[in-house]
Amino acid sequence: MSRALASRATVATLLLAGLAACGGEQEELQQWMEQQKREVKPSVQPLSPPKKFDPQSYSALSNVDPFSTQKLTVALKQEARQPNSMLAAEINRRKEPLEAYPLDSMSMVGSVVKQGRQYALLRVDNLLYQVKVGDYLGQNYGKITKITETDISLREIVQDAAGEWIERAGALQLQEKSR
CATH class of the missing domain: 1.20.5 (Single alpha-helices involved in coiled-coils or other helix-helix interfaces)
Incomplete structure (x- = not known):
């Protein structure tokens, strides 16, 4: 032991x-750290004094606002007058209620078949809407082309980088509620 x-x-x-x-x-x-702190001297360049601000009066107040809805409406109507314009039929038809909302504010919550026809159920602003193929939704002239149990396919008409109006495929998918 x-x-x-x-x-x-x-x-x-x-x-x-x-x-x-x-x-x-x-x-x-x-001790070494303390010695290093004493020996090192920072070299900071002094800041240059600020430039003098010379205010200018805004002279373009009387010009047309480049973001005006009136100017956009005129441009869209001119585009619609052109022959074979995709936009012509869209501008001349009556708008549907769901065209006032962007697609990302909508959620598909279900689908139902009534009298052999497929319908989708959309939730927008806590209201439930029933849509079918051919209905319009979204702010880009979106027209529903197909409805399945899990998604809605649509075509939208948008402007590309060159300013040309083109068709684009879009979709809304079924949103399962998380618990």
């Missing part, structure tokens, strides 16, 4: 000596 006790005491002494040695290195490291 005394031999085991002696070996334990020896191990404990060695551990304490090792920890004491680490403490000395810590102090040496701390």
Whole structure:
């Protein structure tokens, strides 16, 4: 028993000596860090003084606002007058209620078959709407082309980067309620 006790005491002494040695290195490291802080002097360039602000009066107030809805309406009507324009039929028809909402504010919550015809159920502003193939929705002249149990396919008419009106495929997918 005394031999085991002696070996334990020896191990404990060695551990304490090792920890004491680490403490000395810590102090040496701390002194070196302090010395480095004293020796390094930051070189910061002084900021240049601000330029004098010279206010200008806004002279384009009397000009036509480039973002005016009136200007956009005129441009759309001119586009619609052109022969073979995709937009012509869309502008001249009566708008449907769901065309006032962007597609990302709508969610498909179900589908139903009534009298052999497929309908989709859409939730918009906490109201439920029933739509069928041929109905319009969204703000880009979106027309429903196909309804399945899980999604609605539609075609939209949008302007590309060159300003030309093109057809684009869009879709709304069934949104499962998370619990």
